[in-house]
Amino acid sequence: METRRLRMLVELSRLGSMRAVADMLGATTSTVSQQIAALADEMGTALTEPHGRLVRLTPAGRRLAEHGVTILSAVETARHDLAPGSEPNGTLRVAGFATAIRAHLLPVVSALTTSHPRLRVLVREHEPAEALRLLSEDATDLALTYDYNLAPAAGDPVVSSTALWTAGWGLGVPVQAGAREGTALEVFARFAGHDWIVNSRNTADETVIRTLASMAGFTPRITHQADSLDLVQGMITAGLGVGLLPLGTPTCAAVHILPLTDPEVRLRSYAVARHGRLDWPPLALVTDLLVRRSATGQHPAPPTGTDPGEPPQAP
Template structure:
């Protein structure tokens, strides 16, 4: 059923004349009559009957008009609830990497419980490729992703990305190792004979490691893979190799992070959503809050 036809039926039940309905909605009497007839065909029953020189609703027509009032009110409520200017309301499904969830999303979720209690957030921890796959299959509304300046992510025309924050990364090495800050190729060259630790669920940091190894004239021997940065540090402490770590983050006593320059290694975080969802108030709200708190 088309809601505009239901609207005409409601007006006919209120005004009692095709001409009066036509005047109210700015159409011709013929148009109103045709739309009511189309509605009757859709319903499979007569909705009006002659009443002298006028028409009146049949019992079925009156009953449908009663339903139409409720239906049209619900449609209007949906427009108000989902429109760009509506009060955020609903469940937002977010898939993102652990650091973004822990350091940036969780404080926002805690605040939403007070500022926007009608918004609920469902969180799933995933690396970028996994989060974007959930976005593509409509199993997530927002994906928190990242790439590196030396390993930019491929673009997807169906997805809109909002930059959030950046963070410099360095090389995590044993605390006692003899190495200091410097050009990335020189720092990497000092560890050419070491085993290398990369992410087990994302290839971006391995791409960076191999690119910088190539600049230093060697192919890194990748032997260990771990998703947890704490586990990467444990592996470094145990003498299993070296790997990329974020600068400025706390390190284990047996680990230190050497800054890399020329080129810098910079992680770039994004909020990604499908174009058709961008104006949904809960999504807009959380994306805005993430952007505001980004350093």
């Protein structure tokens, strides 16, 4: 069985269309179709069936795709297990959101220049969806991502997530609106008539806002987008609306952050890698160092001008 064909089937089960698989793998749709048909011949059973203008996996196709995740993981493990226990070396590609890179990854990279000089880390700044896409395309080895407890990220059987830190969030409002606190639903209800500001590169905080607003009995009027905490504060100061901000964020004099409780809003950060590569020495080392750094509570308050994924302080 050719693992290339098996990977196409696994990606078809995840992406849902031949064209999407072809785009991800840099192949043509006809090539993907031919390879999956050849795999079906090898297995002696149909793996796909027509579904409108597309195709979908048959029960046998879904079952083989499930086996495929395990098989491809085993292949990756074997590939990176040629020298078990060897000194981490080579190039590790990391894609992640700005805070995770600046406050956590960069200190780790600086330490590695002395402790593991043969290991090189390449860094790319991306929001979670962008970083996970790069991971699925094998264009990065480690993705640093986040979600919220009220907007959990969808699971993906092809990857494995390691929890890092968490951080509480509140609602940034104009100081003149008053500092009266309450439950999250009470706070949201007080600002039902305001415009709302959301992230321009990630939909997670908009999901949180819409979820809490729905629970509070209204539909939020979302009008502005920004992925800079400094810009969000500037919009609030200018009277353009209210928006989520990390608790503990240094604020300007015109902005106040109201805590959100019952339910609370917590950002959760992760180190994400593909199955089968978790034992690769460079990836295992950097992931372990990030976990240790998170466990020590080294989460400085975010400066202004950074992305909304900023953790304000140790949870």
